[in-house]
Amino acid sequence: MSLLSALNAATSGLRVTQAGIGVVSQNVANADTAGYTRRRLAPIQQLAGERTSGVRAGDIERVIDLVAQRQLRLETSGAAYTALNARFAADIDRLFGQPGSSSSLDGTVNAFAGALQTLASDPSSFSARSGVLDAAGSLASRIGAIANGIQGLRSDAENRIGAAVSRANELLAGIASLNAKVVTSGAPPAAALLDERDRLVNELSGLMDVQVAPGQGGSVTLMTSSGLMLFDGSSAVKLVFDGRDMLAANALYSSDPAQRGVGTITATTIQGASVDAVASGMFRSGEIAAALDMRDRILPQAQRQLDELAAGLSRALSDREVAGVAASSPPQNGFAIDLAGLQAGNAVTLDYTANGTARRVILMPTMGGAPGTISAADTADPNATIIRVNISGGLTVASVFSDINAALAASGIALTADSPAANTWRFLDDGLANTTDVTGVSAGITVTTLASGWPQLPLFVDAGYGNTAFTGSFEGGSHLTGFAQRMALNPAALADRSKLVVYSTAPPTPQGDTVRAQFLFDSLTKAGRTFGGATGIAGSDAPFSATAAEFARRIVETQGANAEIAERFDQGQQVALAAIQSRFADYSGVNIDQEMAMLVQLQTAYGANARIMTAVRDMLDMLMRI
Numbered sequence: 001m002s003l004l005s006a007l008n009a010a011t012s013g014l015r016v017t018q019a020g021i022g023v024v025s026q027n028v029a030n031a032d033t034a035g036y037t038r039r040r041l042a043p044i045q046q047l048a049g050e051r052t053s054g055v056r057a058g059d060i061e062r063v064i065d066l067v068a069q070r071q072l073r074l075e076t077s078g079a080a081y082t083a084l085n086a087r088f089a090a091d092i093d094r095l096f097g098q099p100g101s102s103s104s105l106d107g108t109v110n111a112f113a114g115a116l117q118t119l120a121s122d123p124s125s126f127s128a129r130s131g132v133l134d135a136a137g138s139l140a141s142r143i144g145a146i147a148n149g150i151q152g153l154r155s156d157a158e159n160r161i162g163a164a165v166s167r168a169n170e171l172l173a174g175i176a177s178l179n180a181k182v183v184t185s186g187a188p189p190a191a192a193l194l195d196e197r198d199r200l201v202n203e204l205s206g207l208m209d210v211q212v213a214p215g216q217g218g219s220v221t222l223m224t225s226s227g228l229m230l231f232d233g234s235s236a237v238k239l240v241f242d243g244r245d246m247l248a249a250n251a252l253y254s255s256d257p258a259q260r261g262v263g264t265i266t267a268t269t270i271q272g273a274s275v276d277a278v279a280s281g282m283f284r285s286g287e288i289a290a291a292l293d294m295r296d297r298i299l300p301q302a303q304r305q306l307d308e309l310a311a312g313l314s315r316a317l318s319d320r321e322v323a324g325v326a327a328s329s330p331p332q333n334g335f336a337i338d339l340a341g342l343q344a345g346n347a348v349t350l351d352y353t354a355n356g357t358a359r360r361v362i363l364m365p366t367m368g369g370a371p372g373t374i375s376a377a378d379t380a381d382p383n384a385t386i387i388r389v390n391i392s393g394g395l396t397v398a399s400v401f402s403d404i405n406a407a408l409a410a411s412g413i414a415l416t417a418d419s420p421a422a423n424t425w426r427f428l429d430d431g432l433a434n435t436t437d438v439t440g441v442s443a444g445i446t447v448t449t450l451a452s453g454w455p456q457l458p459l460f461v462d463a464g465y466g467n468t469a470f471t472g473s474f475e476g477g478s479h480l481t482g483f484a485q486r487m488a489l490n491p492a493a494l495a496d497r498s499k500l501v502v503y504s505t506a507p508p509t510p511q512g513d514t515v516r517a518q519f520l521f522d523s524l525t526k527a528g529r530t531f532g533g534a535t536g537i538a539g540s541d542a543p544f545s546a547t548a549a550e551f552a553r554r555i556v557e558t559q560g561a562n563a564e565i566a567e568r569f570d571q572g573q574q575v576a577l578a579a580i581q582s583r584f585a586d587y588s589g590v591n592i593d594q595e596m597a598m599l600v601q602l603q604t605a606y607g608a609n610a611r612i613m614t615a616v617r618d619m620l621d622m623l624m625r626i
Contacts, residue, residue: 012054013609031590035199073205080206082570084290089566109552116521147484157295172236189218209285249482255279306484314460324441332428334438340423345473450499455519463488
């Protein structure tokens, strides 16, 4: 090698070393910069024919683990979902209170039960009567306050969805802009552009589950795991959320826009088509999916628990249970039931067997109103056959039984209904065929007055329907939905406290009579009721049987357990996220010690190249002096 060749090689080495020092300085300067990945310079030997003539600086490459990056985005999406779920679950738990505490839901129910027990022991006491009314008013207020808090959380979830959708649109627009710059920046793409694009994609993965596929020229495409194309390499989808300001208990999601009371996310695809992304289930993880799940499933279930409790408390005190008696019309056998006083919403339960299999029909009385189906989920038995019965013309008019029989036949149930006496319904089997047998019929009939002659008392009323007794009516929609907010103390009971004891005026009930007070206490603490499967207390769609007081306790325990489970899931997911973040950072992040070691190596190489240049200079000077 000639001296000039050596000089050229050393000079090129100095240039490459200087470039390497520049890369190290950038790494060190951006060690804590979000989204920055470590760079490295790849030196490339220069050739002159078959010989090496020096070195040149190659491309500045990003040091990145693509597998870890893909897993990081997956865990980021999962962690955002569990974190939001845990925060909301904790808020719900705080609304219901610590189990057994005086301020908790079950504590308030227990206080009401205690006041009833005190009244039963001394029914003539004015203070005992006042104590019952005070406790009842506090209970109604507490249930309403929790229900309002639930709807407040639903509104928070609605607002969070809107904010997340707006941010997702901003991120998608930013990704599209950066992607265009990456494609036009040449090959290889600028590392800074790739880093910034990855940072936006990572942030987007916290909002929704994002899958990234590489394209030509450094381009990428984005879609959700459900197949919604978010970005095709040139254009991004546009998401629109038509949110509502405040949500009420009956404001629920529906794929039918006319029935929907909450906002939905409409995705205008790259081809121009509009898709309801919520109805299509296109968000399966991330903050948006968690907020949707809270708004549309978890919080409505909590509201349903409160509505069922309010209804259970009200009807436990006001409903008289009526059972059918055996009846026959040879060759048919069955049961008959006296339904005097039946109100719209007072379900009549018909139990029967078909070829040995136990089944149930629920006949739901209405006063006419707008026709429509009644969902079994809104009753105590989600597996029952529901038959809507118009009793506006009377209990025993011919149209009642023609409607019932037509509905039974349409459902393939070989039973018949008729009326053998006033206010009486009779249900008979298929006679000689002996394949369908009636096994029982029952009803809960709401007592609507304070002195009816029955110990039942409409202590709680529905303030949203003129302070009338709650009957479970479906007139104008299910009265159960939102009853927790509408539940109030009966003004008539407040006006005449003696009615907590006096239930008959002819003959008059003695002021010291214990019948009504004891009935109220027993109905709350001893009489079992069936609560709908939509509450989720006994599992998915399974009815739950308990006293009203026990149901309140189970609600509080369930919400506490849900909060603990959500917290554990979130802790586990955060551990998984931290682990993959650490793995990604170990390989792709900037390690100051590693960079300092590289700097020492570059300094040594720089000094060695400079020493070669000095030696060549000295040798050339010596030649010039000869």
